[in-house]
Amino acid sequence: MKKTVLLLSLFLLLPGMTLSAQQKKTVAVINFSNETGGEGLSYLSTSLSDSVTASLAANDRILTVERRQISAVIDEIKLDLSGMVSDESISRAGEITSADVIIIGSYTGNPEKITLTMKAINVETAEVIYARVISAGLGELFDVASREAYVFASVITGEDTGRVSVSTVPSGAEIYIDGTNTGKSPLVEYLLPAGSHRLKVVLKGYKEEERDFIIEAEKIRNIGISLIETIETYPWNFSLGAMLRKPLNSPSDSDLFRSSLEIPVSVSYTFDRLTVEGGYSFTKMDHSETIDSVFGDIEQTRWYNIHTFSISLLMSFFEELEYMRPYGGLFLGGSMISDNRENSSYDNDKENLDRFGRFVIGPKGGIVFFPDYKLKPYIEMLFYFYPEDVIRKSYTIPPLGGGLQESEDSFKFYGFSIGGGLKYSYRQR
Amino acid sequence: MKKIFILITTVTFISLSISCETEAPKPENPIFSDVQKMEVTYVSGTKYAFSELPDYVKYIQVLIFDNLDQPVVNDNDKIITNISDLDGGNITGLSGISRSYVESFYDYVSGEFDTLTTITPLQADDWFVVLGFDADLNLTHASPLYQVSDL
Numbered sequence: 001m002k003k004t005v006l007l008l009s010l011f012l013l014l015p016g017m018t019l020s021a022q023q024k025k026t027v028a029v030i031n032f033s034n035e036t037g038g039e040g041l042s043y044l045s046t047s048l049s050d051s052v053t054a055s056l057a058a059n060d061r062i063l064t065v066e067r068r069q070i071s072a073v074i075d076e077i078k079l080d081l082s083g084m085v086s087d088e089s090i091s092r093a094g095e096i097t098s099a100d101v102i103i104i105g106s107y108t109g110n111p112e113k114i115t116l117t118m119k120a121i122n123v124e125t126a127e128v129i130y131a132r133v134i135s136a137g138l139g140e141l142f143d144v145a146s147r148e149a150y151v152f153a154s155v156i157t158g159e160d161t162g163r164v165s166v167s168t169v170p171s172g173a174e175i176y177i178d179g180t181n182t183g184k185s186p187l188v189e190y191l192l193p194a195g196s197h198r199l200k201v202v203l204k205g206y207k208e209e210e211r212d213f214i215i216e217a218e219k220i221r222n223i224g225i226s227l228i229e230t231i232e233t234y235p236w237n238f239s240l241g242a243m244l245r246k247p248l249n250s251p252s253d254s255d256l257f258r259s260s261l262e263i264p265v266s267v268s269y270t271f272d273r274l275t276v277e278g279g280y281s282f283t284k285m286d287h288s289e290t291i292d293s294v295f296g297d298i299e300q301t302r303w304y305n306i307h308t309f310s311i312s313l314l315m316s317f318f319e320e321l322e323y324m325r326p327y328g329g330l331f332l333g334g335s336m337i338s339d340n341r342e343n344s345s346y347d348n349d350k351e352n353l354d355r356f357g358r359f360v361i362g363p364k365g366g367i368v369f370f371p372d373y374k375l376k377p378y379i380e381m382l383f384y385f386y387p388e389d390v391i392r393k394s395y396t397i398p399p400l401g402g403g404l405q406e407s408e409d410s411f412k413f414y415g416f417s418i419g420g421g422l423k424y425s426y427r428q429r
Numbered sequence: 430m431k432k433i434f435i436l437i438t439t440v441t442f443i444s445l446s447i448s449c450e451t452e453a454p455k456p457e458n459p460i461f462s463d464v465q466k467m468e469v470t471y472v473s474g475t476k477y478a479f480s481e482l483p484d485y486v487k488y489i490q491v492l493i494f495d496n497l498d499q500p501v502v503n504d505n506d507k508i509i510t511n512i513s514d515l516d517g518g519n520i521t522g523l524s525g526i527s528r529s530y531v532e533s534f535y536d537y538v539s540g541e542f543d544t545l546t547t548i549t550p551l552q553a554d555d556w557f558v559v560l561g562f563d564a565d566l567n568l569t570h571a572s573p574l575y576q577v578s579d580l
Contacts, residue, residue, distance in 0.1 A: 342565065343567065344564050401508060401512040402508030405508070
């Protein structure tokens with residue numbers, strides 16, 4: 001008598017299902033079984049199956065059984081989604097719900113990774129017509145389950161499906177299809193609805209691969225991907241370069257200072273987008289001049305040896321660019337400057353006239369090319385600003401009757417350097 | 430006869446004594462301190478030789494002042510301050526001078542040597558100084574301040 005009442009109530013509550021039952025498949029999604037061993041995730045039992053039901057309902061060739069209305073039935077026949085249901089229970093459930101197909105499932109794991117198993121069972125034959133195991137964190141679980149529901153819908157309604165196999169070199173990469181993690185490669189004949197799909201392959205230490213592909217009905221699509229090794233982090237960088245250092249002013253508006261070769265070396269450490277760089281550079285800057293004398297014009301070879309030690313704080317920009325990585329920031333440090341001249345009266349023909357230190361600061365920027373590689377070229381430009389004037393001794397000679405007369409000039413010592421070099425990234429996992 | 434002999438001896442002795450007292454000693458120190466000394470000796474005619482100079486001495490100045498204008502020296506700056514009083518001389522690049530000797534002296538007019546006008550023979554009381562420079566115009570050698578009669 002009780003069973004009769006239940007059956008009657010189902011018929012009364014689900015009138016719409018019978019109207020087009022000839023053309024449409026009726027699907028009942030049973031509460032998923034909580035196998036996590038705790039009660040914390042027990043709410044997923046109904047909420048996940050609700051989500052799957054909603055996704056199935058989006059297919060106009062599927063009728064879903066309203067879950068609240070079947071819960072009493074489920075309780076009645078003690079059917080849960082443990083997966084260990086008997087043919088008889090399936091048949092009985094189908095009978096009660098008038099469903100052609102029931103979907104049962106279970107889930108295990110923890111909020112970081114939940115593994116959900118879903119099965120679609122033909123009520124009439126008790127045959128599992130499709131099953132899928134998926135894993136996702138709690139945050140993505142509902143999206144992933146919903147996307148899987150679309151695949152189930154395709155299988156249940158007999159829509160066109162095909163399969164895809166994905167292999168990678170090396171294997172073991174995480175395979176995502178339409179955002180769903182389908183496991184590690186190789187992926188073998190994974191069922192998908194016919195149509196366009198998106199594949200993403202992720203393996204630590206390798207460049208992420210993403211591509212679109214099309215599944216044709218009843219066909220198997222084989223996709224092979226050779227992953228390109230990348231370096232996840234390159235915190236330590238060593239660089240060596242060559243730059244042209246161009247002075248922007250000279251004492252007494254003369255053009256004494258000439259562009260010179262500058263050799264910079266540096267060691268840097270990168271914190272995400274911020275790089276701290278310690279650098280040293282050397283340049284020998286020519287500031288020779290001609291002395292007008294009674295013996296004619298005498299060229300006086302002069303030069304500064306400039307040793308610069310600096311610390312730079314640099315930010316990288318446009319991280320999304322694949323082949324280049326612009327950066328910019330500020331450097332500050334000190335230059336040890338020695339003023340020299342060629343003098344045949346001294347050892348090695350070199351006379352050191354003066355030696356002094358100056359604080360230096362300025363902006364710095366550049367571009368690193370192929371930033372994901374261990375050895376990569378870069379170009380760089382920096383502006384030198386010395387807040388304190390720099391000193392230069394200068395010499396004149398009287399027309400007759402005396403030797404060189406020494407005097408001192410002081411002047412602003414601005415300039416910029418432009419050049420490039422190579423950076424080597426030391427890999428530290 | 431004995432008195433005549435004594436008289437002759439006395440006169441000769443006195444004459445020799447007088448002549449020895451009037452001969453001034455030759456200057457020894459270079460005109461500037463902290464430079465090396467170069468000596469000048471008279472050869473013959475108008476030729477005066479310099480002491481053997483090292484290879485790095487590339488340029489020579491020979492400066493002649495007349496007896497009225499003795500060179501004034503600023504030793505700190507190693508410069509003769511009254512060079513406008515220069516009477517004449519010679520420098521490397523003109524004829525009649527080398528790293529070993531000088532035998533031509535030109536008039537100094539309006540800040541330049543007039544190579545068409547020589548001032549030889551020099552007067553005995555003219556002041557005579559020679560300076561030597563290296564390739565970088567460092568003053569490395571200087572003679573004492575002579576008078577021509579010293580040479």
